[in-house]
Amino acid sequence: MGYEWDFAAVFRHSGLLLEGALGTFRLAGMAILIAIPLGLLVALLRLSRLPVISWLAVIYTDVFRTSPSIVLIYWFFFAFPLLVGVDFDTFTAVSLTLGLQTGAYMAEVFRGGIQSIRPGQWQAAKALGMGPAMTLRYIILPQAVRRMIPVFFTRLTELFKATSLAAVVSYAEVVQMASRVSSETFRPIETYTVVALFFFVVIFLASRLVRYAEHRFAVPE
């Protein structure tokens, strides 16, 4: 069967898709801003010598890692506002959900990175007179983060793709916009081909950038 490809209809609506792409970037950006500091914080709590604190961190990471993103999004958009009596707009609900969930994954990445540094590094810093905070900042994290880069990037890729779930609460990210475009143009194949290309190009370029950064900041070992 011969299918007549026609991208022209899609390009006439490229404004909508562009708007959607911006929405996707905004969501992902906000979620990353939440996830990275949160991940570091939870990792440090997890490594705490106080069992209560460490257990709280374990509970947090386990809850968020075991729930499907889409369930969490529904929960934060529909259920959570009922509990606290504050309405969330879709952007807040989804970026918070994805940020909290990615934060849980990041916590494990940070923890693994920090624990992979030999205890001798802590000792040498301590013997110089450094406290734990200073040691973490100047000695441990710079080494740990270098080792974490590949896994870190995998998590961010997952996050970027998970933003498409925001469509379920009608947030105007790229997949939501695509469904609108395809129903207006009756060209779903072309529309979703463009969207797939969008994800491919962004993630591909980012992966090259990460590979360059890995190379650039590599240290002989």
Next chain:
Amino acid sequence: MSEVLRVENLHKRFGPLHVLRGINLSVKKGETVVILGASGSGKSTLLRCVNFLEMPNEGRITVEGKLVGRATTKPGVMAYSNAELNALRARVGMVFQQFNLFPHMTVEGNVMIGPMKLRGMSADAARTLAHDNLRRVGILEKAREYPARLSGGQQQRVAIARALAMEPSMMLFDEATSALDPELVGEVLLSMRRLAEEGMTMLVVTHELGFAYNVAHRVIFLEGGEVHEQGTPQQVLLNPQRERTRDFLRSHTLFRLPEPGGGL
């Protein structure tokens, strides 16, 4: 001469293991004291208690006339604040068996980080200080290299320079040459000897009897967590009075080269 370190009735337990059983020790300014002993005799633990990498269970440690910590209601047990211990560690240099250089920093970066972050030095001043100390251990030409590109002996000399850049009042060496290939031991021992000759106060745990004999002012033989025998190198190494000291020295000198060829 003034006393840099005084250790009084020091006890350290790891669970049921009583590793240090009432150590008394005094080190004067400019003195090099070598601690010998079989593995498990507590010599590394003693060294690590002096800069509180291990927390003593009991006993008093006085550095440059200042008692560390404050007495508690329990006799012999002291309480310490973190700030006080960090400040103390900044004044007591330590060199580890495994070097423990920071691999993500250049050689000079390793030496600069302490003075910059702990003594508030500018990068320029810290670099000058770092270069001075790298020159002191003969490794200035590697200032821009990363530690991984250096041999073990070179790395250990950088570790010595890193500790020296804090301008410590005394240096602790915890088996500084034990992890080195035999042909690299000499360059590290020479750096240590030069330091001793410059008048640095040093507490050295080592198995290098030749170094002890030629460099130490005093040798302490530790056995079962106690000072078993001490004296000048000639007394302890050539004319040991106690049976355990003799056994230890015998096992360390089973095979020897004929003279000349011995010594450092």
